[in-house]
Amino acid sequence: MDTTQRTDQQRSADRRRRELLEAADRVVLRDGPQASMNAIAAEAGITKPILYRHFGDKGGLYAALAQRHTDALLDSLRAALDAPADRRERVEATLDTYLAAIEARPQVYRFLMHPAEGSAAPGDQGEQGFDVGKHSAPLLRRMGEELAQVIEERLxxxxxxQQLARVWGHGIVGMMHAAGDWWLGERPCGRAELVRSLADLLWGRLAAAGDRVGGPGF
Amino acid sequence: MDTTQRTDQQRSADRRRRELLEAADRVVLRDGPQASMNAIAAEAGITKPILYRHFGDKGGLYAALAQRHTDALLDSLRAALDAPADRRERVEATLDTYLAAIEARPQVYRFLMHPAEGSAAPGDQGEQGFDVGKHSAPLLRRMGEELAQVIEERLxxxxxxQQLARVWGHGIVGMMHAAGDWWLGERPCGRAELVRSLADLLWGRLAAAGDRVGGPGF
DNA sequence: AGACTCCTGTTACCGCAAGTAACATGCACG
DNA sequence: CGTGCATGTTACTTGCGGTAACAGGAGTCT
Structure with a gap:
């Protein structure tokens, strides 16, 4: 029978694939998102065509790579979201988990946000269509959908x-992302303070704040 | 005297520059962010090296291009933000202005969000340093800072x-951006509804909502 | 054993886009 | 007239994504 053999082959192929992904990971961790296929192949101790046989094209490799990290991060976030605590605490824990992750591995984070910009094959016509909307990083989309689901389930x-939950899911994720990005660059305060500020925003402090009196002008 | 002459030359150079930018604009509007320098030069009726003399490199051109649109959008947003109305109305008007803009010109919007990913010269060492934090689109950063200023002035x-205002500024902008991006792709509802949902979120409805009872599980 | 197939791996190439060097031309000033 | 100087060109280099075409090696069938 060839089933056992096929299984064997598949197994070895999968192992290979994982090794390649780990090599790619190392390179991306070092060179950021513009890591070249050549560099990745070299790191893995092989040459380009093998990468292409395994992953199709650069987009495929990047997608596979992104999925690993995305899955890991989403697991952490789910844990924070599902903890047995009151809402405010859960929200803060989730924000903190995300921020801690991007703080710990900035290059990976950056890679996840800008996976494959170009990705146009030579013979490809280059997608005349707009392709608008898919522009956002898959990680953001997945986080948004995930959060939306939790919101809709719990609130x-x-x-x-349902509509509202999805809007909020993507909105909150975007808030977290943008604030985190800015914070990573400027480091204007500690993580805990950032978390508290964002939670305050979500808790309606913007609407509740009083107008400033004696301000400049009027 | 050469001042008049220099002024003349500078004037004509500026005119050229503007013409080139308009040509580039047309191409980007058509081809999206991956418009090539060759294509832009062709559209302008000239050849590549002139573009490089004017803008240095692709990043320079894209930066100049982005600045025009960013300035224009920021002007609209400022108008909405400074209108004589109550806070909720101003917030909704601002959200709506932004969303209307990205709805009207998706390609431009997309270009603004992903200006120049690669931008590494052949001989360039490619910034061994992290470069983390600058990854976000300049438009987002500018909007965030702008909003922060308004918040700090008015509230x-x-x-x-000040710290709080900046966190909120970037956070709110990120919320708007992510929700807008998702909405552009899926079009799950009308613009007005999206605006209302986001404003509700900022107004603390997330914190105020009751727990769901009789939900799945517990 | 020998032919067949499949997987892994290689070298060498194509096409394309960014960016540059070197050469040409029009035009003002002395 | 020649000397700058900005504008424009053609032709090139470099690097990257992606692809043929070829070269073993290991199991399989007859």
Whole structure:
């Protein structure tokens, strides 16, 4: 029978694939998102065509790579979201988990946000269509959807709750992402303070704040 | 005297520059962010080296191009933000202005968000340093700072107000951006509804919502 | 054993886009 | 007239994504 053999082959191929991914990981960790296929192949001790046989094209490799990290991060976030604590604490824990992750591995984070910009084959017509909307990083989309689901499951939002939950999911994730990005660059404060500020924002302090009196002008 | 002459030359150079930018604009509007320098030069009726003389490198051109659109958008946003209305109305008007802009010109929007990914010269060593933090689009950063300033000017946030305002500025902009991006791709609802949902989020409805009872599980 | 197949690996190449060097031309000033 | 100087060109280099085409090695069938 050839099933055992095929299984064997598949197994070895999978192992190979994982090794290649780990090599790619190392390179991306070192060179950032613009790591070249040549560099990755060299790091893995092989040459380009093998990479292409395994992953199709650069987009494929990057997608596979991104999925690993995305899955890992999403697992952490789910844990924080599902902890048995009150809402505010859960929100803060989730924000903190995300920020800790991007703080720990900035290059990986950057790679996840800008996976494969170009990705146009030579013979390819280059997608005349707009392709708008898919522009965002898959990680952001997945986090948004995930959060939306949790919100919709847990909160009573009245009619149109599903729509609302999705808007909020993507909105909150975007808030977290942008604030985290800015914070990583400027480091204007500690992580805990950032977390508290963002939670305050979500808790409506913007709407509750009073107008400033005696400000400049009027 | 050469001042008049220099002025003349500078004037004509500036005119050329503007013409080139308009040509580039047309190409980007058509081809998206991956417009090639050759294509832009062709559209302008000239050849590559002239572009390089004017803008240095692709990053320079893209930066100049981005600045125009960013300035224009920021002007609209400032108008909405400074309108004589109550806070909720101003926030909604600002959100709506932004969303209307990205809805009207998706390619430009996309270009602004992913200006120049690669941008590494052949001989360049490619910035061994991390370069983390600058990864975000300049447009987002500028919007965040702008909003932060308005918040800090107008709201009474107590001690640490400046820090808080900046966090909120970037956070809100990120929320707007991510939600807008997702909305552009999926079009799950009308613009007005999206605006209302986001404003609700900022108004603390997330914290105020009750726990769902009779949900799946517990 | 020998032919067949499949997987792994290589070298050498194509096409394309960024960026540059070197050469040509029009035009003002002395 | 020649000397700058900006504008424009053609032709090139470099580097990267991606692809043929070829070269063993290991199991399989007859």
């Amino acid at each position: 009573d939002l009245g009619p149109g709750s | 009474d946030l107590g001690p640490g107000s």
